[in-house]
Amino acid sequence: MTQSQFQILCIDDDEFMLKATHRLVRRLKPDWTLNVTSDPINWEQHIDASSPPSLVVSDLLMPKLRGDELLKQIAVKYPATIRAMMTGDSTRNIPELAIANAHFILPKPFSEQDFSYVLDSVERLHQLPFSEATKRQLAGLESVPVLPSRIRKILQALRDPEFEIEQLSRMVSEEPALVTRLLQLSNSAYLGFQNQTMSVEVAINRLGMVVTGAIATCMLSQKVFHNVSVESHQAVVDHYLQLAGVCRSLSQKLNFPKSQQECIYLAALFGSLGELVLLEMGVEREKVSGISSIEENHLDALVIASYVLILWGYQLDIAVTMLASDTTVANNNSDIDAGQIICVCRQWLQKSHEEQRQLCMTLPNQLAEFFQGWPE
Structure with a gap:
């Protein structure tokens, strides 16, 4: 159009x-x-x-x-x-x-x-690379959430070129659970942070303001999902935070540019929004990963999440990267793209220890070496 x-x-x-x-x-x-x-x-x-x-x-x-x-x-x-x-x-x-x-x-x-x-x-x-029928179906979904005002204020502030870390620190400090999670992530050795900190400003500086805003978006979205319990919402966000963290570490290992590392992290994390919408619609969580009924060759959770992302003001490249994570990883040492990174990390987290070992045997060398060294 x-x-x-x-x-x-x-x-x-x-x-x-x-x-x-x-x-x-x-x-x-x-x-x-x-x-x-x-x-x-x-x-x-x-x-x-x-x-x-x-x-x-x-x-x-x-x-x-x-x-x-x-x-x-x-x-x-x-x-x-x-x-x-x-x-x-x-x-x-x-x-x-x-x-x-x-x-x-x-x-x-x-x-x-x-x-x-x-x-x-x-x-x-x-x-968005969807058919007109898909766009009509997405626009008609009653469970697609309106951006909460609390998140809108944070995202609007982040778009201001003069906005500073100190201001974001004051905004997120009003949410104790969010502060706890930001400090936890900023002290993670697996994300490359060696020295411990209890400073919110330092945590934001380590994670980056855009990533901090994304984490806040996912955590504070709980109030717009009326049929999803606080516990279920936390479990979903926790899983996708773990996925995003693994994706970020792998993209760093593969020397992706920092801007692309950030895009991969956001695309992995925001998959949580699609799963939460499906849960709001009454879909059982164990069935979410197998539903592909809206757009051919794409999981419903990723299709819905990409739609919500754009509604909430995020850029198209994040949604496109998310949709590309439906792809499979080739069994060779060719270049690995952003979508494949999310795809293989998602597969790896879903498997048992023995299944992870078997998966590594099928992966390109640089991916296999990364996962073999990842902590259990």
């Missing part, structure tokens, strides 16, 4: 907000087709039925029709359309109210950064 094919419909009974939205979209995405209306009842009159909108943005509290009901109508009529809710009501748990109908929650009034984040995410969603 090219830029000129993106269409957006904004619905708000406040004419001032409509004009502000119109000006902002025209400036941020001048090639997009934009329609606005203050009439939520007759929203269909502002849509070309032959070309469904890429994005619908609606106010929540409107006198003729509430925004959540309007977005429900959009979801039924145009299941592939991305839906965003605007609200100035800070007294209610809006994500819980709108989770079945909205992919994004925008504060009202919104900032340019808020709106740009949504528009950029919509573009990246269309760049």
